[in-house]
Amino acid sequence: MKIAGGKFAITGGVSLIGASVAEQLLEAGARQVVLFDNYSLSSPDMVQGIIHDGRIKLIRGDILRTNELFDAFEDVQGVFAIAGFLTLPLTLNPMLGIAVNVQGMVNVHEVCRYRNVEKVVFSSSVATYGETEAETTQETDPWAWSKQQPGAALYGASKLMGENIGRLYEDRYGVKSISLRYSSVYGERQHYRAINSIYIIDTYDRIKRGERPIIPDDGLEVHDYIHVADIARANLMAMESDVSRESFNVATGVSTTLNRLVEIILQVTGSDLEPEYKTIPGKIRATTSKTLKFSNRKIERMIGWRPGISIEEGIERVIRWCQTQP
Numbered sequence: 001m002k003i004a005g006g007k008f009a010i011t012g013g014v015s016l017i018g019a020s021v022a023e024q025l026l027e028a029g030a031r032q033v034v035l036f037d038n039y040s041l042s043s044p045d046m047v048q049g050i051i052h053d054g055r056i057k058l059i060r061g062d063i064l065r066t067n068e069l070f071d072a073f074e075d076v077q078g079v080f081a082i083a084g085f086l087t088l089p090l091t092l093n094p095m096l097g098i099a100v101n102v103q104g105m106v107n108v109h110e111v112c113r114y115r116n117v118e119k120v121v122f123s124s125s126v127a128t129y130g131e132t133e134a135e136t137t138q139e140t141d142p143w144a145w146s147k148q149q150p151g152a153a154l155y156g157a158s159k160l161m162g163e164n165i166g167r168l169y170e171d172r173y174g175v176k177s178i179s180l181r182y183s184s185v186y187g188e189r190q191h192y193r194a195i196n197s198i199y200i201i202d203t204y205d206r207i208k209r210g211e212r213p214i215i216p217d218d219g220l221e222v223h224d225y226i227h228v229a230d231i232a233r234a235n236l237m238a239m240e241s242d243v244s245r246e247s248f249n250v251a252t253g254v255s256t257t258l259n260r261l262v263e264i265i266l267q268v269t270g271s272d273l274e275p276e277y278k279t280i281p282g283k284i285r286a287t288t289s290k291t292l293k294f295s296n297r298k299i300e301r302m303i304g305w306r307p308g309i310s311i312e313e314g315i316e317r318v319i320r321w322c323q324t325q326p
């Protein structure tokens with residue numbers, strides 16, 4: 001499917017990821033981009049920079065209401081199914097979080113079926129692997145949830161449901177689908193809802209207040225931090241591609257320790273504060289692995305996507321953005 005000249009809808013259109021996908025769709029020449037969001041977790045402030053582009057249509061609507069989706073998906077060729085509850089909001093409000101992540105995905109697909117939408121690109125997560133112990137995690141690896149906190153496991157389960165709802169609707173009704181399993185996404189417009197990337201912004205906030213950065217345990221916990229612009233590019237490439245009914249890791253394949261992350265943030269902010277090693281009890285955490293590594297070979301082979309932004313460049317971009325915020 002061509003992006004130029006096409007009409008697309010983004011559920012969760014004013015989210016961290018949705019806003020970045022919208023920006024790239026406009027750059028690629030889309031005819032119209034519908035931003036569908038109920039503003040429960042975010043707000044139209046997120047899309048201030050593009051809202052005045054005549055091709056943007058902002059619709060306040062709820063994916064739990066099929067009539068609202070039906071109106072929004074008129075003449076839409078492709079849907080980016082991005083609306084969802086991350087682990088933190090889902091842990092705080094499981095009833096709504098599970099409804100949005102699971103029933104919401106059924107609704108999106110049901111409406112796509114009746115609106116003849118060709119393809120859905122779904123925002124899934126590497127949370128679908130749980131606390132993986134594989135040396136390099138591939139798309140065929142199973143979900144290992146037994147050592148996880150319940151909120152993190154429920155989030156992973158809800159994403160597995162979302163992926164399989166997509167596969168079912170492709171098999172039964174021909175609505176094509178691709179699921180993108182993101183690692184820890186961060187970037188400009190960073191929010192406080194993402195279980196791992198929140199650490200970047202929390203650390204920046206502490207440094208700004210003149211407080212020492214806090215590093216849990218020995219700081220050797222690793223995450224695969226991926227910049228939101230790389231994620232948005234993967235979304236567009238997945239929509240354009242002829243491939244469907246597949247799940248892909250969208251990760252850099254590079255693990256960064258919390259120690260290194262803090263070092264970069266201190267460097268970019270020009271601070272000489274000494275980090276303090278302290279573990280805060282009761283904090284919600286996803287994985288605390290010291291050896292995490294996600295393979296991105298499948299998406300490179302089948303869709304041609306490769307990450308482009310290093311952690312050093314990405315953190316610099318986020319901090320520069322933070323410095324422009326009131």
Ligand SMILES: NC(=O)c1ccc[n+]([C@@H]2O[C@H](COP(=O)([O-])OP(=O)(O)OC[C@H]3O[C@@H](n4cnc5c(N)ncnc54)[C@H](O)[C@@H]3O)[C@@H](O)[C@H]2O)c1
Nearest residue numbers: 012015016017038040041042062063083084123125182185
């Ligand atoms: N941020 C990450 O690190 C990450 C990693 C893996 C997967 N994901 C997935 O990517 C998607 C977007 O992540 P994000 O960080 O941009 O999240 P976000 O919290 O910024 O965005 C979620 C959006 O969904 C909207 N929303 C919630 N319920 C809705 C409903 N019922 N109807 C319509 N809109 C609704 C919210 O208002 C918000 O704008 C989510 O599905 C998330 O699970 C994110």
